[in-house]
Amino acid sequence: GAGVSQSPSNKVTEKGKDVELRCDPISGHTALYWYRQRLGQGLEFLIYFQGNSAPDKSGLPSDRFSAERTGESVSTLTIQRTQQEDSAVYLCASSKPGSGAFFGQGTRLTVV
Amino acid sequence: AQTVTQSQPEMSVQEAETVTLSCTYDTSENNYYLFWYKQPPSRQMILVIRQEAYKQQNATENRFSVNFQKAAKSFSLKISDSQLGDTAMYFCAFMKSPSPGKLTFGQGTILTVHP
Numbered sequence: 655g656a657g658v659s660q661s662p663s664n665k666v667t668e669k670g671k672d673v674e675l676r677c678d679p680i681s682g683h684t685a686l687y688w689y690r691q692r693l694g695q696g697l698e699f700l701i702y703f704q705g706n707s708a709p710d711k712s713g714l715p716s717d718r719f720s721a722e723r724t725g726e727s728v729s730t731l732t733i734q735r736t737q738q739e740d741s742a743v744y745l746c747a748s749s750k751p752g753s754g755a756f757f758g759q760g761t762r763l764t765v766v
Numbered sequence: 767a768q769t770v771t772q773s774q775p776e777m778s779v780q781e782a783e784t785v786t787l788s789c790t791y792d793t794s795e796n797n798y799y800l801f802w803y804k805q806p807p808s809r810q811m812i813l814v815i816r817q818e819a820y821k822q823q824n825a826t827e828n829r830f831s832v833n834f835q836k837a838a839k840s841f842s843l844k845i846s847d848s849q850l851g852d853t854a855m856y857f858c859a860f861m862k863s864p865s866p867g868k869l870t871f872g873q874g875t876i877l878t879v880h881p
Contacts, residue, residue: 685867697857699869745811749866755801755813759809
């Protein structure tokens with residue numbers, strides 16, 4: 655596709671379960687970003703991948719959060735032992751040199 | 767570390783009028799990029815306009831223009847002839863150079879356009 659694709663669009667999970675969120679960036683985009691957005695709030699930086707460099711994980715809120723990226727392709731964000739405070743929209747974006755970042759539609763995660 | 771500050775949590779404007787959203791940032795970098803993003807209720811983040819720090823000329827995209835003051839570290843967005851569809855949350859963002867670099871966002875400004 656032409657844009658950033660995220661799946662699932664919505665996810666409801668029980669507290670304590672693990673969840674995996676997926677992001678397909680725009681082809682050719684070397685950078686990939688994950689952000690968290692709580693209702694009515696701004697974007698909270700989670701993690702940033704750039705090419706083959708070590709990712710910037712400085713925004714991950716706890717060791718329950720992890721992310722991987724295969725080369726310059728798909729990324730998955732995993733949240734283990736989900737808590738109610740993890741409920742939010744998780745946004746993924748990708749970018750290439752000289753461009754801004756382009757966002758997917760996000761995954762709305764609800765922990766019940 | 768870079769910080770981006772939007773001091774206006776909410777703004778409103780009448781349709782067809784002009785509104786300016788404020789953004790300031792703090793960085794020790796000399797080369798960087800600045801962006802404004804729009805997030806309507808659909809939650810899709812849309813890139814509105816971008817500015818490269820080494821360019822003195824202010825960026826313009828149709829009804830959207832910026833006032834970039836590098837020395838003051840200020841980057842405001844002016845929306846002319848406001849339309850109902852401009853109602854959204856607007857985010858200012860900073861990207862380190864070389865592009866693409868880490869992207870840092872401000873807190874956002876909710877803009878409401880009234881008929």
